[in-house]
Each structure stands twice: as structure tokens, then as C-alpha cells.
Amino acid sequence: MQFIDQARVTVKAGRGGDGIVAFRREKYVPAGGPSGGDGGRGADVLLVADANLQTLLDFKYKRQFLAVDGRRGGPNRCTGASGNHLVIKVPCGTVVRDARTSILLGDLTDAGEELLVAFGGRGGLGNAHYLSNRNRAPEKFTEGREGEEWLLQLELKLLAEVGIIGLPNAGKSTLISVLSAARPKIADYPFTTLVPNLGVVRRPSGDGTVFADIPGLIAGAAQGAGLGHDFLRHIERTRLLIHLIDSSAEDVVADLNVVEGELTAYGHGLDQRPRLVVLNKIELLDPASLEELVEKVSQQVQARGGLPVLAVSAAASKNLPQLLAAVWQQLGIVQL
Numbered sequence: 001m002q003f004i005d006q007a008r009v010t011v012k013a014g015r016g017g018d019g020i021v022a023f024r025r026e027k028y029v030p031a032g033g034p035s036g037g038d039g040g041r042g043a044d045v046l047l048v049a050d051a052n053l054q055t056l057l058d059f060k061y062k063r064q065f066l067a068v069d070g071r072r073g074g075p076n077r078c079t080g081a082s083g084n085h086l087v088i089k090v091p092c093g094t095v096v097r098d099a100r101t102s103i104l105l106g107d108l109t110d111a112g113e114e115l116l117v118a119f120g121g122r123g124g125l126g127n128a129h130y131l132s133n134r135n136r137a138p139e140k141f142t143e144g145r146e147g148e149e150w151l152l153q154l155e156l157k158l159l160a161e162v163g164i165i166g167l168p169n170a171g172k173s174t175l176i177s178v179l180s181a182a183r184p185k186i187a188d189y190p191f192t193t194l195v196p197n198l199g200v201v202r203r204p205s206g207d208g209t210v211f212a213d214i215p216g217l218i219a220g221a222a223q224g225a226g227l228g229h230d231f232l233r234h235i236e237r238t239r240l241l242i243h244l245i246d247s248s249a250e251d252v253v254a255d256l257n258v259v260e261g262e263l264t265a266y267g268h269g270l271d272q273r274p275r276l277v278v279l280n281k282i283e284l285l286d287p288a289s290l291e292e293l294v295e296k297v298s299q300q301v302q303a304r305g306g307l308p309v310l311a312v313s314a315a316a317s318k319n320l321p322q323l324l325a326a327v328w329q330q331l332g333i334v335q336l
């Protein structure tokens with residue numbers, strides 16, 4: 001499923017360096033002519049699409065980008081150095097607009113694509129430019145121009161890569177709230193969640209992966225019972241499912257099978273999607289019965305060729321790093 005990630009950033013290109021006033025000073029040249037050099041150009045600001053980024057998360061922390069100014073001109077007609085362009089990495093698929101007018105400036109689709117968003121200021125002219133027959137010793141020079149400054153609106157359509165599914169009340173919303181900055185409604189009754197919640201979870205590499213918390217599934221969801229059908233559609237494009245189960249429920253294996261059955265009944269390849277079966281609320285069980293339960297569920301899952309079963313507590317923050325490690329492994333994201 002998709003949602004829009006947005007960020008606003010200010011970009012300012014460098015100011016051009018000033019031209020200077022200088023005269024040649026050489027042995028045996030009594031009145032050397034004007035030799036003040038021009039200022040260098042201010043650096044531009046460029047956006048470049050980078051395949052390693054998935055979200056605009058980083059722009060929540062850094063919103064201002066300043067490119068370096070050009071240097072002043074030097075004597076002997078030396079032009080000042082121009083600054084190195086400032087390159088800002090954005091994820092592929094980022095749409096860039098002028099935030100004030102909403103005018104589209106560009107669409108960075110493919111990795112490596114560039115968009116110049118702020119021009120550096122021109123350097124000023126040194127007095128060497130103003131030599132004329134009437135004025136052999138001009139004192140005139142010009143200042144560098146300011147670099148452009150823009151407020152940009154960045155937008156990115158995000159695709160949820162990980163879907164959290166399970167029966168109502170399994171703790172799906174609680175889980176996304178502890179893993180990400182999402183703050184969905186959490187309550188002790190079924191169908192608390194009516195629309196999917198999305199949260200961005202930080203990867204070991206620093207960038208984010210989008211998780212979606214789907215409303216509870218019930219028996220018959222694939223035929224449209226409960227809120228099911230609509231929401232199964234949302235997880236069609238995820239790469240990995242976390243199937244969350246309340247381990248304090250009366251019949252955990254039956255619960256597992258209900259949701260598994262719905263995935264199969266829905267079709268569209270959902271039952272082939274890699275999924276992590278995760279027991280939640282484990283702090284409500286004593287260690288012996290937990291061990292027994294994990295054993296029992298693992299047998300079921302393994303019989304279907306599933307991945308190893310995990311046991312966590314979203315509310316009491318137990319084994320969440322292990323859960324994330326398994327998610328990154330399944331998504332092929334290397335741990336640092």
C-alpha cells in the first residue's frame with residue numbers, strides 16, 4: 001500500500017565572490033595596470049536520486065542546506081575559486097516542488113538522476129575589467145551576487161514493505177507504535193484499527209523501511225467478513241508479513257490457522273509471501289508454558305515450511321531487536 005512521505009527543506013546556493021581592486025607591482029614597471037581578479041562563482045545545490053534511500057526520514061532532522069560561497073578574486077587577475085556544488089541525496093521517486101507555488105520542479109525517478117535546484121551567485125568583476133583609454137587606473141569592481149534560495153517541498157510515494165497481520169486484539173498497533181514513531185489508537189477491544197497505520201522503522205543502516213499495521217482479520221475475511229477484504233488488498237504489495245498472535249489466547253494454534261486460512265483463501269499469492277509468525281504478549285505466560293507453546297506453534301509452522309517462530313512482547317519490549325533482525329534478514333538488508 002502507498003502513502004505519501006513529505007518534507008520541506010530550504011536550499012541556498014553560495015554567493016559569488018567579490019571582484020577586487022589591485023594593480024600590478026613589478027620591478028621596472030612604474031605604474032602597473034589594474035590587475036584585480038574576478039570573484040569565483042557560488043556553489044550550486046543539486047538533488048540526486050540515490051537507490052540506497054527509501055524514505056525522506058533524514059529531512060526530518062536536517063532541513064537547511066547551504067552551499068559554499070565563491071572566493072574573492074586575487075591580484076594578478078586571479079579568479080577566485082568556485083565552491084564545490086552541494087549534492088543532496090534523495091530517494092528514487094522523489095517529486096520536487098517549489099513549496100510556495102507548488103510548481104513542479106522535477107521528478108527524480110532513476111538512480112543517479114540530478115536536478116539543479118539553486119543556482120550559485122555569479123562572481124563579481126575585478127578592476128582589471130574596467131581598464132579603458134580614459135581610465136588607466138580604475139578603482140571600480142563589482143560584488144558577487146547572492147546565490148538562489150528556495151523552499152522546496154519533497155514528496156515520495158512510499159510502499160509498505162512489511163505488513164503486520166493477525167486477529168483483532170493481537171497487539172499489531174502496539175507493535176508498530178513501539179517500533180516506529182507511528183501513534184495509532186490502541187485499545188482492549190477488537191477492530192480498534194479501522195484503516196491501516198503506517199510507520200517508518202529505522203534500519204541498521206539509518207534509512208527507513210515502511211511497516212503497515214493492518215486492521216484485524218477474522219475468519220471469512222477473504223470473503224469480505226469483518227474489515228478483511230479491503231485490507232488484505234493493502235498487503236498485496238508488501239514483501240514480508242509479520243503474523244502476530246496473542247499467546248495468551250485460548251487456542252493459539254487455532255488462531256494461527258484462521259489467519260493462515262484467510263491468506264490462502266484470498267489468493268493473489270498472499271500465502272506464498274514470506275512471513276514471520278510471532279507470538280506476542282509472552283510476559284503473560286509462565287516460562288514453562290511459553291516454551292511448550294513455542295514448540296507447538298513451531299511444529300505447525302515448520303510443517304508448512306515456514307520461518308522460525310519468534311516470541312516477543314510489544315508492550316513490555318521483549319525480543320524486539322531479535323524480531324527486527326529477522327525482518328532485515330528476510331528483506332536482505334545487511335546488518336552493520
Ligand SMILES: Nc1ncnc2c1ncn2[C@@H]1O[C@H](COP(=O)(O)OP(=O)(O)OP(=O)(O)O)[C@@H](O)[C@H]1O
Nearest residue numbers: 168169170171172173174187191192193216281315
Ligand atoms: N505484549 C503485550 N502484553 C500485554 N498486552 C498487550 C501486549 N501488546 C498489546 N497488548 C494489549 O492488547 C490490546 C490490543 O492491542 P492493539 O490495539 O495493539 O491490538 P490490534 O491487534 O491492533 O487490534 P485491532 O485489530 O483491534 O486493531 C491492547 O489493550 C494492548 O494494550
Ligand SMILES: [Mg+2]
Nearest residue numbers: 172173192193
Ligand atoms: Mg490495531
